[in-house]
Amino acid sequence: MEPLLRVEHLSLDYEVGAGTFHALRDVSFEMMPGRVVGIVGETGCGKSTLGQAIPRLLPEPPARIREGRVVFQGTDLLSVPKWKMPLVRGTSIGMIFQEPINSLNPAYRVSDQLMEAVRIRKFRESGETEVFRPAEGFDYSKDRPVDPKEAMGRTFLPSPPAARSAGARRGSEELRIDALEYLRLVRINDPETILDLFPHELSGGMRQRIMIAMALSEKPTLLIADEPTSALDITIQAQVLTLMKELMDEVHTSILFISHDLGVIAEMADDIGVMYAGSIVEFGPVGEVFDRPAHPYTKALLKSVPNRYKEDGVLPSLPGSVPNLSRLPSGCPFHPRCVFARPPCEPDPGPSLEPVKGAPVGGGHRAACYYSDEVFRLP
Amino acid sequence: MDERRPSSWSSTSRTRLRKAARAARSLYRILRANPLTFVGFIMVMFIAILSVLIVGVPFITGLFGTPVGILPHDPNELLPCAVPTECAAPPSLQNWFGTDNIGRDMFSRVLAALPLDLVIGFTVAGFALLVGTGLGLVAGFWDTPGTVGGTLSVAIMRVTDIFLAFPSLVLALAIAASLGRGTVPALIAIMVTWWPFYVRLVRGEVLAVKHLPYVAAARAAGVSGLQILSRHVLRNILEPLIVYYTMDVGTVIVTFSTISFIGIGVPPTIPEWGSMVESYEKLLLTAPWTVLAPGAAIFLTVLAFSLLGDGLRDILDPRSRRALVQTATAPGLPAVKASAAEA
Structure with a gap:
């Protein structure tokens, strides 16, 4: 079987005033579809850098990819032009971040942000925009051929307000119903109320659930979870982990799970990669x-x-x-x-x-x- | 859920009406909860209505015959003087703000200047807001060195620095003086010098916001750069920007008045607060009302916009808005939504 993700000899530097930091050095690993790969290591070993380098979220500079390939579903993401990368993110490679407290835009209601994610997915699914289409062997969306002119018109030209409002309202109702479903999926009680709240009115655990709902609502092929529970206290951490474990069976997404917590990795992952000083030192089941x-x-x-918790000395x-x-x-x-x-x-x-x-x-x-x-x- | 979904044919317009009513109600609550904002709001409304009346009533009556204004006198009308050599009369029931040294009614003159000064304040600050925000967003958001955006960003910031290196008043004076005396040259002069402050402000805010986790989260969700800029970044820098803008309207009026005061701005026949203060300066000791009336008008207008602007920040921030609305509702009502979030 073709691996979903193949990282080959990836080396990445941070070039800052104090010098060049080799954050990733010759990192290679493979991820089969449907597997959960855990990456574990100490603080500063490069695990988050790895997680963000795959969907190319690192600002370049200061980050600079020296060499290597990140082959996702047969396409080297490092050779995809930068302006096309947003089309890969979200629907192909989703991400959950470490800080749920600040990962939601404080100015918008939960509904706006969740619906934005659903809208992105629906838009790409509809085939009305140019989606990320790797060279071959990857059927990203429906195989309906799209007239580029039509796609351009649909994307950029605003339709007359009268024609738009009725359709847009129906559309936003659909998005709302879809968003509600994802809130239910992440076990949020009373999702209709939550949908109308602002992020600051929610607890950290709730926000992380919403972040998970947002990531899942785009139905990513690969989900990168970058220490999703580190910022939460221990009981909420357990809840979120249980939730993620249950979701793994429900949504069948491949997950790259980054954590410094060996216990968490043992619980979640099928394969584990141990990182030390920017390279993977051990990889296996x-x-x-x-x-x-x-x-x-x-x-x-x-x-x-x-x-x-035995008392057996230091x-x-x-x-x-x-x-x-x-x-x-x-x-x-x-x-x-x-x-x-x-x-x-x-x-x-x-x-x-x-x-x-x-x-x-x-x-x-x-x-x-x-x-x-x-x-x-x-x- | 069903009650939220407009399913019947007539419900869409009704929900829209209900939404508007709810927005109006919450605006009223916010204003009630914040007395200073409320005062500012009332003052601004009063100023706005007054200036519309001052311009609008003569215009509309003019369509049907002789224009009739709401001012007691024509601002340039010379009233008969009691003593021919000393025309300046102190405030009285006939002339609320008194008259000036050639017998013009100060009350009419101060009011007649109101629309002009407001237009100047809003157009100059508005122009600066548009130009400055546009340039500031570009300079702040695409600032990666070595790219086209980065080069553009550096170019924008250096041009901005050049403008900021001059004291803006001196630069405006120089431009106004070289363009010649008049309202429009003075207006252009301030416009040219005003936008760099907004570029600095917006760029700084963008730089602060664009590295926040929610912007990274939006990027990871596949939102394109332009949408992140317009939806996530711009919305979150709006608060300081609006506050700065509303206060700036006052500052522009003061600056314009200063230019007029020096004698480069509007000609003396057109009533303008700054030029009034300038031309009556000699009367400060003998007839102080001639200087105090336009001065107080400047002060009150600036104050009104500052108060409103300060309150607007609270309204724009969802956190304080909710808090304001909740404190403004009856204390017996349970805060349903907040408690639901904790569950």
Whole structure:
């Protein structure tokens, strides 16, 4: 089966006054349709950058993509002209952000914003506008051929007010009903009241539900969830996670789930990618990576998770700190903190993501470590 | 849900009427809850109606015969003086604001100047608002260096800086002086110098707003750049902009008055507050009403717009609007919507 998303050797720098920060270094992974891929890592390891680089949401400059490809449904998104990117966003690649508090426009009611999202999707579905159509093998919308002139007229020329008002009102009623459905989907009680409220009248959890409803209402093929629960308190976090888990079964969307919380990833993801200093150091099915990590960093990370609240002394922590992304150590970026480090780890180039020796064949368990088989075999 | 959906054939116009009535009611509540805004609103309404009457009544009566104005005297009519050498009469029942040194009724002169000064204030500030907002949006939104937009942005800002480098009054005076004396040259002079402030203001606001998460969220939802600019960014910079505009109307009137005061603006036969203050300056000690009346008119007009503008910000911001409406409703009524949100 053709992967939905294939990130190949993606390297991205931030060029700011203080220097060049290598935020992503040679990131490669694949995502099969219908899978949930979790990306986990410490603060500043580049997970959010990765999430935003895929739909090209990063402002360039300061961000600069050095090399690589982001192949989405057979099309390299990095070669799509910039002005066409809005057509990919929303309906093809949706996104949920970290800060639900500020992610809704304070000036508009919930209905306006939700209906805007539904309108975008309907407009693209209707085929009346030029939608993002990758070269081949991807049937984005209905196969009705569109007369470009007609499409232009429909898009840009305002119709006479009399003709428009009746249709527009009927249209907005339809959008409203559609919006209500998505509010119900995210388990919001009394959606009709909520629809007429302003964002500041809602709690953080409610706002995040509405953000999820907005993202889902565009029926994205791929949903990127960038720490959707980090800004919420723990009970709301649990509610939102439960909701997302239930929704995964209902809407069958592929999800790229970014989080710093290993527990959340374990709960949500099918595959997991562990990031360290801008690169993926380990990638594989969630159960296998958690049971038998093949990279020392993953191992250390898993060890530092508090386990069932036992009182068994000091929680193990990783010595040292995350390297400065503008002055990375040579070779394997983890070697200064690694207990397995040996002389071959130091010179450039460092290890690349290779299948772990001894792991089940075809499982896709890969690690960027020269001694991954050794780490893998450890209890 | 069914009651919201207009299903029957007659309900559309009725819902529209109901919507308008609801908007009017909430406007009334907001004004009631905010006494200073209310005062400003009443003052502005009064000023607006008065100036419409001053211009409109002679025009309409003129269509049917001799024009009849609402002013007690023609502003240039010389009233008979009690003492031929000293014409300036203090305020009395006949002449509410007194008369000037050649016997013209000050009340009529001050009122006659009102429409002109309002038009000047609104056109100059309105022109600046349009030009400044347009340029400021472009300069703020497409400011990525190295792109066409970025270059344009830099160009706009440098031209703006050139204009801002001169004190705007001095620049306006220079332009007005070179164009010659008259209302229109003075108007053009202020227009030319006025827009850079708006570019600065709008650009700053756009820069602040465009990096907010909801703009990123809109981008991620597939909203195109132009729509983000018009729907998400512009709407959220409207509050400071409207406030600045309404206050600016007053400032423009003052500036125009200053130009007239120096003697470059309107000719003395056309009543204008600034030029009145200028021409009566010599009478300040002997007949102070001639200076105080137009001065007070400037002050009150500026005050009215400032009060209204300040209140408009509260009305435009959904947060304070809801709060205002809720405090304005009877305290016994439950705040249904707010409590529903917590559920």
